[in-house]
Structures are given as C-alpha cells and as structure tokens.
Amino acid sequence: MKISLPSNSKMHTKEFTFGVATASFQIEGAADTRLPCIWDTFCATAGKIRDGSDGKHACEHVALFKDDVQLIESLGVDAYRLSISWPRVIKQDGSLNQQGVDFYINLIDELNSRGIKVYATLYHWDLPQHIEDQGGWLNRQTAYLFADYADKITQALGDKVYSYATLNEPFCSSYLGYEVGVHAPGLASKAFGRQSAHHLLLAHGLALKVIQQNCPNALNGIVLNFTPCYPLTDTDADIKAAQTADDYFNQWYMKPIMDGEYPAIIHDFDDADKPDIQAGDMEIIKQPLDFLGINFYTRAVYSTCDKNEFVQVDMKDAPKTDIGWEIYPSAFTDLLTSLNSTYTLPPVYITENGAAMDDKIVNNQVDDLDRLEYYQAHLNAVNNAINQGVNVVGYFAWSLMDNFEWAEGYLKRFGIVYVDYQTQQRTIKRSGLAYRDFISQRQ
Ligand code: IFM
Secondary structure (H helix, E strand, O other): OOOOOOOOOHHHOOOOEEEEEOOHHHHOOOHHHOOOEHHHHHHOOOOOOOOOOOOOOOOOHHHHHHHHHHHHHHOOOOEEEEEOOHHHHEOOOOOEOHHHHHHHHHHHHHHHHOOOEEEEEEEOOOOEHHHHOOOHHHOOHHHHHHHHHHHHHHHHHHHHOOEEEEEEOHHHHHHHHHHOOOOOOOOOOHHHHHHHHHHHHHHHHHHHHHHHHHOOOOEEEEEEEEOOEEEOOOOHHHHHHHHHHHHHHHHHHHHHHHHOOOOHHHHHOOHHHOOOOOOOHHHHHOOOOOEEEEEEOOOEEEEEEEOOEEEEEOOOOOOEOOOOOEOOOHHHHHHHHHHHHHOOOOOEEEEEOOOOEOOOOEOOEOOOHHHHHHHHHHHHHHHHHHHOOOOEEEEEEEOOEOOOOHHHOOOOEOOOEEEEOOOOEEEEOHHHHHHHHHHHOOO
C-alpha cells in the first residue's frame, strides 16, 4: 500500500514542504539538565498521567539527537519542526543557559548541514515551574517574560532557524490546562481558562514583534489547533450549539490574531468570567503573520444549546483512532476552505496531522496500515482544499516518532517511527516508509 496524490497536485512538487514534527518535553528526556517545568510537576501528581509516567527520559533525544537527525534525513523530508524548551535555555534569573542553547545549536547545525530546514516553536507547553509559582499564564507578567525569552533565544539562534512559531496550540495550554485541568498545571475554572488564553495571545503578539526585529528573514507565525464543529442535526438549536462551540474552542484563538477582537460570545459571559483586557492588547495580539500553522486531527459534533451551553456528542459507530478521536478527513478540507473564506490568510502550513494507532512490532516491523490510510485520506483532504484555492505550502506529520503523549503517558503512539522505550531502538513503521516513498517521488 502506497501514499499517492494526483500527479498534477501542487503537493507533488518540490515547492511544497514536507516534514515531521516533535516537541521538547515529549521526546528530549534529560530532565536533570534543565529547570523543572509544569509538566514535571503534573506528572508527579498522582492520577494525572494514565500510566503514571513522566518526561524524565522520554525518547532520550538529548543523548540520541545525532542518530535522530540521521533518521529524519533517511525519511527524505525537507523540514523538521521541533520545539525549544524554555526551561532548558533560560535560567531562573532570566539569563541564557548556554549549555541548553548549545544543545539546540548543535541539533540545528546537524539538521542544516543535511539540508533539513528547521521550524522551531518557542512554546509547546513546558512553562518553567518557577513562573507557574508566580501565577503562570494567569499572571500578565508571564507574557512579558515570554517575550524576553523569545528575544534572547532568537538572538542566539538567529537565521539558523528557517521559521519561528511563538506558541503551539494556545487552546490546549489555556482550556485544557487552566479551564478543565486535564493538562498541566491542572487548574479548573472558566475564568482561569479565558484569562490564561488572553495572556498567551498577548505573549504571542509581544514575542512576534521581537522575533520579526531579530530575524526578519525567518518565516514567523503561530501554530493553532482546530477541531471543526458540526451540528448533530439541522435544527436551529444544534446549529447554534456547533457555532458557539466553534467560537469558544477555535475562533477564540484565531479571531483575535486575525481581526484583533474576540468572538461576540464574549459579551454573553458572566462578568467574572471575562478576561481582563488592557488598552492596546488587541492591537498587540493582531501582529501580521508570515505564516499560519494549522494542526488538525479530528472533528467534533454538538447538540442542543442552552444559552452558551453546548454538548459534544460521541459519534459511537464512527471510525476512531486509538485515542478515541473520530476519523473524518473531509472536516479538514471544510476547515481550510472555511478559514480561507472567513479571514485573509497568510501562507498556511499544516504543522501537525497524524493518528494514534494500536501498533504492534513483529519481527522488527510495524504494519500500521490504519495510520497509512489516515495519512492518505488527510493528504487528499489538504489537496482538495488547495484545489479550492487555499494557499497551503507545507505539511508536517505528527509525529516523527512515538513519544510522551501528555495525560496519556506512553500509552498512545503517534509516530511514523516506532520507539521501544526500554532499548530506545527506533523502527520506521510502514506509514513512515510510505511517507518517505511518497516524498521522494515528487517532481
Ligand atoms: O502530541 C500532541 C502534540 O503535542 C500537540 N498536538 C496534538 C498532539 C496529539 O495529541
């Protein structure tokens, strides 16, 4: 079984960027050589991680990075999306930790020497714990600390990095971390969710300004995740539920960046749940982007809405991945075309797309045909969006390799490369081989 697209597809040319993606906490290990972060604390809290694991060792990428770069090269990709660990590169007093910076310089030099472009995200959820102890993303000051970190690290790495993204998925940091508490730091209140989201967006705006000054030649932007919302039926109530959910989960992060304002549902909130927005904040948040990163995995279906209440419906008989997310590729095309008609988009990268599957390694092979089918269907979906006029210029598979899947620990495997966590042996899965072959056949 192969991955293929119509030969006249724009994705079939070398102008289109193909890559693989990871994030610092999920793969690096070597936790003893950086400051503690909120995920270390969350993992150490009983009952938070499904298998009781943590990120202390993960994929031992800090020790094995040279082998991992060879692995990335062997896949024939154009680019590698990684994240920089804030607690690895900045000391508690705010100065650069040169040892941590050197790790990234060595990694990036190794990638660049093999012609692999580096797409670096500055925040993929690993907030230094000492900053959380001062209120974390509930404290406005954190946005300014982030901008300072962005300033220092982009000066240190400069144009070695092809593209900088400020944040990965601020929805997950704010909603999952501060509103429902299933991610670090595990706080749960609507007011916290909305306030942390605002400070994250402010951090993005402040940092992007600085990055553009320090690295005007890099492609600089942000990565947002979207779960398109569909009504269960075509009743007005269900349609309203889906629209409200979309505003709350998706547009909440997109609209401020593109239009400089929150969705109108903000006016329906109780005063106590409204974020504190200071004069000038929305202008700061609305920085011009060189690119928008879009992460897509699944859709969500909603039913009857009572004022702002919206209820997600479990589509019981639908095909799902091993993490329980519905496989619904046409939502990917719908998402891209609807964003394109709602906003004036910069060039779009699909910065994450992939599937957790219940992989088995047998005779050193992983026959993950289910994941391969997922990739085929989702690459088709992106191609359909391009054919409808959306300017998608790149695609990154999530993930290069199996890794620490947050609250699921190591139970869910998203890699196109299998990781044996006992031996740290990496084995390219069938999906990885198919991705490699597909990339190599571009004209
Ligand atoms: O593993 C995560 C990643 O860190 C962020 N986006 C979603 C992935 C799968 O849950």
